[in-house]
Amino acid sequence: MFVLLPLAAVIARSAQGGASAFWDAVxxxxxxxALELTVGVSLATVAINLVxxxxxxxxxxxxxxxxxxxxxxxxxxxxALPTIVAGLTLLALYGxxxxxxxxxxxxxxxxxxxxxxVTLPFVVRAVQPVLLELDREMEEAAASLGxxxxxxxxxxxxxxxxxxxxxxxxxxxxxxxxEFGAVxxxxxxxxxxxxxxxxxxxxQIESDNVTAAAAVSVVLLAVSLLxxxxxxxxxxWRARHEG
Amino acid sequence: MRASxxxxxxxxxxxxxxxxxPVGMVFYRTFEHGVxxxxxxxxxxxxxxxxxxxxxxxxxxxxxxxxxxxxCALVLVRQRFPGxxxxxxxxxxxxxxxPVVVGLALVLLYGRAGWFGTWLAxxxxxxxxxxxxxxxxxxxISLPFVVREVVPVLxxxxxEQEEAASTLGASPWQAFWRVTLPSIRWGVAYGVILxxxxxxxEFGAVxxxxxxxxxxxETLPIHVEQAFQNFDLAGAYSASVVLxxxxxxxxxxxxxxxxxxxxx
Numbered sequence: 001m002f003v004l005l006p007l008a009a010v011i012a013r014s015a016q017g018g019a020s021a022f023w024d025a026v027x028x029x030x031x032x033x034a035l036e037l038t039v040g041v042s043l044a045t046v047a048i049n050l051v052x053x054x055x056x057x058x059x060x061x062x063x064x065x066x067x068x069x070x071x072x073x074x075x076x077x078x079x080a081l082p083t084i085v086a087g088l089t090l091l092a093l094y095g096x097x098x099x100x101x102x103x104x105x106x107x108x109x110x111x112x113x114x115x116x117x118v119t120l121p122f123v124v125r126a127v128q129p130v131l132l133e134l135d136r137e138m139e140e141a142a143a144s145l146g147x148x149x150x151x152x153x154x155x156x157x158x159x160x161x162x163x164x165x166x167x168x169x170x171x172x173x174x175x176x177x178x179e180f181g182a183v184x185x186x187x188x189x190x191x192x193x194x195x196x197x198x199x200x201x202x203x204q205i206e207s208d209n210v211t212a213a214a215a216v217s218v219v220l221l222a223v224s225l226l227x228x229x230x231x232x233x234x235x236x237w238r239a240r241h242e243g
Numbered sequence: 244m245r246a247s248x249x250x251x252x253x254x255x256x257x258x259x260x261x262x263x264x265p266v267g268m269v270f271y272r273t274f275e276h277g278v279x280x281x282x283x284x285x286x287x288x289x290x291x292x293x294x295x296x297x298x299x300x301x302x303x304x305x306x307x308x309x310x311x312x313x314x315c316a317l318v319l320v321r322q323r324f325p326g327x328x329x330x331x332x333x334x335x336x337x338x339x340x341x342p343v344v345v346g347l348a349l350v351l352l353y354g355r356a357g358w359f360g361t362w363l364a365x366x367x368x369x370x371x372x373x374x375x376x377x378x379x380x381x382x383x384i385s386l387p388f389v390v391r392e393v394v395p396v397l398x399x400x401x402x403e404q405e406e407a408a409s410t411l412g413a414s415p416w417q418a419f420w421r422v423t424l425p426s427i428r429w430g431v432a433y434g435v436i437l438x439x440x441x442x443x444x445e446f447g448a449v450x451x452x453x454x455x456x457x458x459x460x461e462t463l464p465i466h467v468e469q470a471f472q473n474f475d476l477a478g479a480y481s482a483s484v485v486l487x488x489x490x491x492x493x494x495x496x497x498x499x500x501x502x503x504x505x506x507x
Contacts, residue, residue: 002383003333006348007340009358013351052257059254063247071255073498074262079437080490080497081266082444084464085483088471089265092272092480099268117261149246178341180447181464185471198343198447205347205451214351217344224339232332 053123083181106188126168312389346451372454389434396430
């Protein structure tokens with residue numbers, strides 16, 4: 001009840017004026033550009049996450065080096081750090097007063113950077129356990145049959161990791177679509193340029209345009225719920241076919 | 244061998260640029276004018292009020308979600324009933340929903356024009372733009388952690404020991420306290436830590452319902468944002484360091500618990 005009722009209120013509010021009013025609210029130029037931007041930066045973020053998350057998981061599982069324990073612990077930091085602090089830390093280093101002489105503040109690059117920060121653990125944490133359990137004999141067998149490193153990776157390791165990688169990406173994408181705290185400071189929230197959907201919703205609430213806020217919220221809700229259901233269904237499917 | 248070293252360098256450089264250096268920079272900026280200046284910036288009346296209000300959020304949301312979380316996990320693992328799959332996916336909804344949407348939902352329910360708005364106004368209860376609404380937002384956002392951590396542990400320990408306890412004459416209550424709770428304690432602890440971290444740092448949902456009145460409805464994360472927007476960088480950085488220190492503490496205790504679980 002505690003979860004369902006508030007969501008019902010949002011959906012009811014967005015449907016108040018009928019389907020055409022809902023459509024009008026979602027298709028105003030500002031709303032469309034915010035939604036497009038959100039999907040775009042989220043896709044960019046998860047693509048980078050997919051590569052670097054897997055690399056990090058690989059290094060944490062297969063590599064040995066001093067200080068590895070600390071690095072392992074650090075991976076969880078973005079989950080523990082308040083999102084607003086995440087945004088501020090990135091601004092301190094890569095913002096207008098940073099030491100590098102360039103600034104990503106108020107740019108789309110800045111938004112992607114903020115999203116990369118908060119979603120770092122998803123792919124790493126999804127891939128790590130699978131990699132730990134991966135049978136190394138398969139790789140050795142392939143190598144002894146003359147497969148090069150590249151072939152082993154492409155034909156043996158990647159197919160085994162793929163489900164976990166995609167699950168991590170799904171969760172990260174859902175998180176990106178709704179992220180607010182990390183993005184709000186760094187993006188500058190310029191309509192049509194750097195305003196993502198969650199910031200757009202916030203602005204609409206502030207200016208008392210609750211219907212538009214509710215309508216865009218429903219779009220976000222639908223996307224992220226579908227994604228999470230997809231990830232859960234994929235996990236169930238896999239459990240059934242492997243168990 | 245060289246390839247693996249190159250991978251390691253890539254991974255570590257990525258983490259340094261994205262995580263370590265930015266967080267380090269905030270610490271540096273906070274203390275570059277000395278500890279006294281940082282202390283002064285973080286002990287303004289507004290900052291102190293924000294700190295206590297944040298602790299209040301944690302003090303209400305964490306126990307509420309712990310009790311609910313254990314109960315909900317027990318129901319999900321031990322009982323079969325129609326609609327169980329629905330409940331199972333409902334629990335995850337707060338993870339999937341944007342915090343801003345959560346805030347909007349609460350405004351639509353409890354705000355002046357909301358579903359319960361008139362009733363609440365008649366009874367003189369203010370939820371939106373007041374701590375009560377912020378607490379509701381915090382509970383909503385941090386709802387799934389304990390459930391999600393306890394469910395797999397419960398599934399693993401099974402119900403045999405409980406059944407043994409009840410054949411030996413233990414009441415359900417006794418069985419819970421003496422058998423079930425001790426066996427799931429690490430799962431609960433892990434969930435509580437995650438809940439605490441989230442409750443401390445929640446910004447989006449709380450800022451929608453808070454109205455952001457300095458010294459009244461500002462939590463520490465909101466204080467960081469407001470200080471930054473008002474060009475009070477010292478205040479923003481020093482409050483961030485307090486939150487970052489709490490986050491580091493969280494990560495540390497998470498790792499300790501993991502180790503405890505492994506060595507057990």
